[in-house]
Each structure stands twice: as structure tokens, then as C-alpha cells.
Amino acid sequence: MESEEMKKPVFDQEAGSLLVKELRANFAAGKTRSYDWRVAQLKGMIKMMEDHEPEILTALRDDLSKPELESSIYEIALLKNSCVLALKELKQWMMPEKAKTSLTTFPSSAETVSEPLGVVLIISAWNFPFLLSLDPVVGAIAAGNAIVLKPSEIAPATSSLLVRLVGQYLDSSCIRVVEGAVPETSALLDQKWDKILYTGNGRIGRIVMAAAAKHLTPVVLELGGKCPVIVDSGINLRVTARRIIMGKWGCNNGQACISPDYIITTKDYTPKLVDALKHELEQFYGKNPLESKDLSRIVNSNHFARLSKLLDDDKVSGKIVHGGARDKTNLKIAPTILLDVPRDSLIMNEEIFGPLLPIITVDKVEDSFNVINSSGTKPLAAYLFSNNKKLKEQFVVTVSAGGLVVNDTAVHLAVHSLPFGGVGESGMGAYHGKFSFDTFSHKKAVLYRSFAGDAPLRYPPYTSKKIRLMKAFLGGSIVGIIRALLG
Known part of the structure; x- marks a missing residue:
């Protein structure tokens, strides 16, 4: 008897071409352009979440052992907020924007018209597989595009659920989900798109960009990087420790692109900070965090092995001051703090993307800026904890990153009036709120002239x-x- 895998239809270059052709025909017919269609899809997405929240929570637990709070708030609630905002603001976003004219074209009037790009491809990540799949789709729908979503195969339960729910609640003639791994992604990248948004790592980001360049397709790359945290003295240390912990281990156990990747603080302040982190970690996750239900597991054995390699590096293995416990069977790694790791160690030269947090010490806190800027890459996010006004100003002016947060971590993700995106190797382009609408729109310049005044x-x-x-x-x-x- 044929296996289930053998029965699955093959999604190859030909299938990709047929899919894009079908979507282009439906887009050309004007189906996605109307306000009513866009509203119906956004409302359908909200209803999908309301009807199937338990199933979504189960899929996220199966893929990552996510705690219910993280799944409910950081995946479902954030996505629902994006839909609600888009529904509230959509008419305003779609309205042409008046533009000034000059004496050169007098008498005349001008405006900028937002039009959909066409057929767009969204390739999402595994670490927040529900949110990062559908949040860009909200912007693409609001802008009036036809869409193909490719979820990550590393989160198979969520990927499978997305195929079923999107097909059930959204217009399948214009919005489709394609499952699969490298062959299916390659077949999709061979097609001509009007825009590609990819969330993931820089290595695949380069592949996506190279494929897009063949068709002169614009891209949005949401990548990652080593997100630093600068900790000054004279602060509320307990609140600082708790906020660092929530940004690091409370966000998918460090498997998040905006998670703190390393801390920089002064030699004198280090003992107090380490003690505060240890105390709060025990308060949150108990004396044996491997048994805590409030910590996500490592996504798969490959990533577990990668993180273990970072810990077992000869330059690093003796630097653990807290944690370090591992459970290979259940793919669990305890929150781990490392002190004074060498700058040339493996852990300091790649994005950690896990529950390991190195601390680097400097003589004075202002030296932190040189540490960040000398790394040669620009992070997706950078964080500062300080009450020093001059230091905050210097931080904003000196550190180039996708986003900056003072006295907290990761929370800028939830502020829809701010663009979310990277710079340099941490990505290009941005979305969230109106920025999502703009990302998937073409701003068309329109000038109206009279026959008078010739x-x-x-x-x-x-x-x-x-x-x-x-x-x-x-x-x-x-x-x-x-x-x-x-x-």
C-alpha cells in the first residue's frame, strides 16, 4: 500500500507556476481590491482565532512546548490586535493622500494613491509559527494583495493547522498556504512575485534575495542578530532582572529574534546583576527549571545539538555561573548565565537563539557602545537599562539597530505605531500597523492638471x-x- 507521503501531490516548479497564474488571474479580476473583500478576510481571521484557540494552543505546545500564556498572548492576542487595528484604520489607510504642487505645474492638484502590489509570497519562521505566519498576511490583505503563505516545516503541527484553517476561513481563490521544506520553498522562489517577505536567518535570507533578484522582486527580510543589553548602575535591579528574564527566557526560551543575546555591564556591577538574575530565575522557574511548565523546549534535536556545541566550547564551558543543565530526551536546556566569555568564542560570533546568556564586562558603561559597534553587524534590537539621561541620549545616537528599547526588552514588538524591522544584516524593510499596509502597497503618484494656464x-x-x-x-x-x- 502506498504511504501517506506517496499519496501527497508533489509541489514542484510546475505546480508553483500554476498556482501563481491562478492567483494573478483572480487579482487581475479585481477581487482583492475592494474594501469589503479586505474587511471580510480580516474578520474571517479573527473568527478563526476565536473558534479554534484551543487547537492553536495545542499545535504550539506540540511544536515547541509553549506555555499557554506565551501562546495566548504573544501569538494569538498580538495577531488579533493587528486585525482589529487594520479593521479600524483601513478606510483611512486606503484614502489617497493629498500632496502639494508647485508653480511649475500651476494650476494642478496631486495625491499619492496606495495600490496593491499584486501577488506576494510570505515565508515564515518556526519560533512564533502562528504569529509570524499570519501577522504579515494581515498587512498584505489590508493592502489588497493575493497571497501565498509558506509556513515553516520545523513547526509541523502549526503548519498543518494553518493549511486547514486558512482554507476554511479565508478566500482560497486569493489566499493560499503551501506546506513543505526545501524543495517546495525552492519551487516557490523560482516564481515571479510582486514582493517577498521572509522571516528567518541570514543564510536563507541571502538565498531568498538572490532568487528575488532574478525577477527584480523587492524583498522584506526579517532576520536576527546578536541583540545586546547594556546594564548601567543606579537602577531598579529587581525590575531590570525580571524584564531581562522575560525578554530572554519568557520569549520561547530565548528562541526569538529579539531576545537579549548578551549583556554588557561594568565589572563592579556584575556581581549584583548576576545575583539578581539568579534569584528571579529561581522565583520564576523553580530550583529545577528543566521540570518547569513555563519554559519552552528547544525546537528539535539539531538546534539542541547546536546549543550544546556552544556550551561545550573549551573557551566557554568553564564560564557558566548559573544553569547549564540539559535534558536531551525532552530537548530541554535550563536558563544559563555565562560570565566573561571570550569575544572570539563561538557563542559570541553567532546568534545564540536559545536559553544561553553571556555577560561581558567593561570598565565603564560608555565602553558598551564600542563593544556593540565593533561587532561589525547591526542587531535587530538593542536594550539599555539606565536612569542616566545623557547615557540614554548617547545610546539612541550611537547604536544602530532595527529598534531600541530603554528600560525593558522586547516590548516594542507590541507597539503598532512603531515599525518593526532590521537594518544591515538584521534585515531590511519593516511592518506592523500601517507599516504593514505600506510594505505591501505601491505608493502611486498622481498629478491632475487643467487645460487652463498652458x-x-x-x-x-x-x-x-x-x-x-x-x-x-x-x-x-x-x-x-x-x-x-x-x-
């Missing part, structure tokens, strides 16, 4: 007087125009 200046034969007047008109100065007329 000046002979622009027409041959060209004379020196016409040249003077044209320069004056382009300059926009009334005085200059008068002077040109007077010769």
Missing part, C-alpha cells in the same frame, strides 16, 4: 528668455520669476 514657455522655439523663466519657475521663487521677466 504657458508657451515649455514649447519650442527655445529662447534665452524662456530659459531664464523656466529656471525661475523651477526654483519656485516669485522674486526670481519677476527678475526673469524684467530681464
Whole structure:
């Protein structure tokens, strides 16, 4: 008897081509452009979450052992908020924006019209497999596009659920989900899209960008990087420790692109910070965190082995000051703090993406900026804990990152009035709130002119007087125009 795998239809380049052709035809028919269609899809997404929240929670638990709070709040509630915001603001977002005109085109009026790009591809990540799959889809729907979503095969339960629920609650003639791994992703990347949004790591990001370049397709790359946390003295240490812990271990056990990757603090302040982190970690996760139900597991054995390799590095293994326990069978690693790890160690030269947190010490807190900037890459997020106004200002001016947060970690993700995206190797482009709508829209310039006021200046034969007047008109100065007329 044929196995279930053998019965599955193959999604290859031909299947990808047919899919895109079908979606382009439906987009060309104008199906996705209407306000009513966009509203119906956003409402359908909300209903999908309301009807199936227990199933979504189960899928996330199966894929990552996510605590219910993290799944409910950081995946479902954040996505629902995106839908609600889009429904509330959509009419305003879709309205043409008036633009000023100049003397050169007088009499005239102008506006910028937001139009959908067409057929877009969204490739999502495994660490927040529900949110990172559908949050970009909210923006693509709001902008009026046809969409193909490719969820991560590393979170198979959520991927399978997305295929079923999206097909049931959204318009399958214009919004489709394609499951699979490298062959299916490659078949999709062979097609011509009007935009690609990819969330993941830099290695795959380069592959996506190279594939997009063949068709001159614009891309949004939501990548990662080593997100630093600078800790100054003279702060509320308990609150600082708790907020670092929640940004690190409370976000999928460190498996998040905006998780704190390492801490920088002064030598003098280090003992107090380490003690505070140890105390709060025990309060949150108990004396044996491997048994805690409030910590996600490592996603799979490959990532467990990768993190174990970082810990077992000769330069690092003796630097553990807290944690370090591992359970290979259940893919669990306890929250682990490492002190004074060498800058040339493996753990300091790649994104950790797990529950390991190195601490680097400096003589004075201002030296932290040099540590970050000398790394050669720009992080997706950077964090500072300080009450020093001058240091905060210096942090904002000196550190280049996708986003900055002062006196907290990761919470900027929930502020829809801020763009979320990277810079340099941490990504390009941004989304969230109206930025999502803008990301999936083309801003079309439109100028309206009257038949009145047709000046002979622009027409041959060209004379020196016409040249003077044209320069004056382009300059926009009334005085200059008068002077040109007077010769």
C-alpha cells in the first residue's frame, strides 16, 4: 500500500507556476481590491482565532512546548490586535493622500494613491509559527494583495493547522498556504512575485534575495542578530532582572529574534546583576527549571545539538555561573548565565537563539557602545537599562539597530505605531500597523492638471528668455520669476 507521503501531490516548479497564474488571474479580476473583500478576510481571521484557540494552543505546545500564556498572548492576542487595528484604520489607510504642487505645474492638484502590489509570497519562521505566519498576511490583505503563505516545516503541527484553517476561513481563490521544506520553498522562489517577505536567518535570507533578484522582486527580510543589553548602575535591579528574564527566557526560551543575546555591564556591577538574575530565575522557574511548565523546549534535536556545541566550547564551558543543565530526551536546556566569555568564542560570533546568556564586562558603561559597534553587524534590537539621561541620549545616537528599547526588552514588538524591522544584516524593510499596509502597497503618484494656464514657455522655439523663466519657475521663487521677466 502506498504511504501517506506517496499519496501527497508533489509541489514542484510546475505546480508553483500554476498556482501563481491562478492567483494573478483572480487579482487581475479585481477581487482583492475592494474594501469589503479586505474587511471580510480580516474578520474571517479573527473568527478563526476565536473558534479554534484551543487547537492553536495545542499545535504550539506540540511544536515547541509553549506555555499557554506565551501562546495566548504573544501569538494569538498580538495577531488579533493587528486585525482589529487594520479593521479600524483601513478606510483611512486606503484614502489617497493629498500632496502639494508647485508653480511649475500651476494650476494642478496631486495625491499619492496606495495600490496593491499584486501577488506576494510570505515565508515564515518556526519560533512564533502562528504569529509570524499570519501577522504579515494581515498587512498584505489590508493592502489588497493575493497571497501565498509558506509556513515553516520545523513547526509541523502549526503548519498543518494553518493549511486547514486558512482554507476554511479565508478566500482560497486569493489566499493560499503551501506546506513543505526545501524543495517546495525552492519551487516557490523560482516564481515571479510582486514582493517577498521572509522571516528567518541570514543564510536563507541571502538565498531568498538572490532568487528575488532574478525577477527584480523587492524583498522584506526579517532576520536576527546578536541583540545586546547594556546594564548601567543606579537602577531598579529587581525590575531590570525580571524584564531581562522575560525578554530572554519568557520569549520561547530565548528562541526569538529579539531576545537579549548578551549583556554588557561594568565589572563592579556584575556581581549584583548576576545575583539578581539568579534569584528571579529561581522565583520564576523553580530550583529545577528543566521540570518547569513555563519554559519552552528547544525546537528539535539539531538546534539542541547546536546549543550544546556552544556550551561545550573549551573557551566557554568553564564560564557558566548559573544553569547549564540539559535534558536531551525532552530537548530541554535550563536558563544559563555565562560570565566573561571570550569575544572570539563561538557563542559570541553567532546568534545564540536559545536559553544561553553571556555577560561581558567593561570598565565603564560608555565602553558598551564600542563593544556593540565593533561587532561589525547591526542587531535587530538593542536594550539599555539606565536612569542616566545623557547615557540614554548617547545610546539612541550611537547604536544602530532595527529598534531600541530603554528600560525593558522586547516590548516594542507590541507597539503598532512603531515599525518593526532590521537594518544591515538584521534585515531590511519593516511592518506592523500601517507599516504593514505600506510594505505591501505601491505608493502611486498622481498629478491632475487643467487645460487652463498652458504657458508657451515649455514649447519650442527655445529662447534665452524662456530659459531664464523656466529656471525661475523651477526654483519656485516669485522674486526670481519677476527678475526673469524684467530681464
